[in-house]
Amino acid sequence: MAGRKRLKSRRSEVTLPGMAGPAKTLQGDWGPRTAAQMNGAVIVPVEGENPNGVARKFREGPIQRMARTAILSQRQYQAAQEISDAWCRCEMLSSGGELREHVDTSPNPASVVAAQADALSRLNRAVKAVPSKHRYVVEWVCYDNRRIEDLGGPYGVHAANFLESMDMVADKLGY
Numbered sequence: 001m002a003g004r005k006r007l008k009s010r011r012s013e014v015t016l017p018g019m020a021g022p023a024k025t026l027q028g029d030w031g032p033r034t035a036a037q038m039n040g041a042v043i044v045p046v047e048g049e050n051p052n053g054v055a056r057k058f059r060e061g062p063i064q065r066m067a068r069t070a071i072l073s074q075r076q077y078q079a080a081q082e083i084s085d086a087w088c089r090c091e092m093l094s095s096g097g098e099l100r101e102h103v104d105t106s107p108n109p110a111s112v113v114a115a116q117a118d119a120l121s122r123l124n125r126a127v128k129a130v131p132s133k134h135r136y137v138v139e140w141v142c143y144d145n146r147r148i149e150d151l152g153g154p155y156g157v158h159a160a161n162f163l164e165s166m167d168m169v170a171d172k173l174g175y
Contacts, residue, residue, distance in 0.1 A: 025053055030057040040059050041058070063077065076170060084142040087123055090116075090120060092119075126172075129168040129173075134164065
């Protein structure tokens with residue numbers, strides 16, 4: 001038994017300085033702590049009674065992060081999420097998966113085209129209110145799921161353009 005190695009525990013600890021009172025150490029198994037694994041990840045304490053300080057890690061997109069930090073209002077969040085969902089729907093229907101299943105089960109091939117047209121019209125309806133000069137930042141955030149900070153140039157200008165565009169989209173969609 002002297003030659004056995006002791007396995008290292010995979011439990012990680014992190015200290016959150018922003019919490020009220022003394023800094024609280026959270027525990028949990030969040031996988032590797034590489035830059036790729038932690039990009040867009042948020043570590044949040046488990047709600048309710050939590051005597052062991054267990055926390056969970058989850059991915060948070062730029063739209064959710066801006067809503068959580070109160071950069072986006074509820075209307076702007078709904079508009080951004082609608083654009084993102086419509087874009088994802090178009091991408092899903094163009095790359096197989098659900099489209100392939102629809103083709104296999106449908107006796108009418110025109111229904112496939114109708115599903116694609118519905119997805120494109122939903123995206124067009126949502127994006128129609130975005131001014132062409134602000135379209136770059138909306139595509140960056142809602143289509144590519146990237147942070148405004150990574151766009152380059154003045155953050156304040158890009159953020160203002162995005163917020164203004166989301167107000168216009170929210171007005172158009174009736175949020």
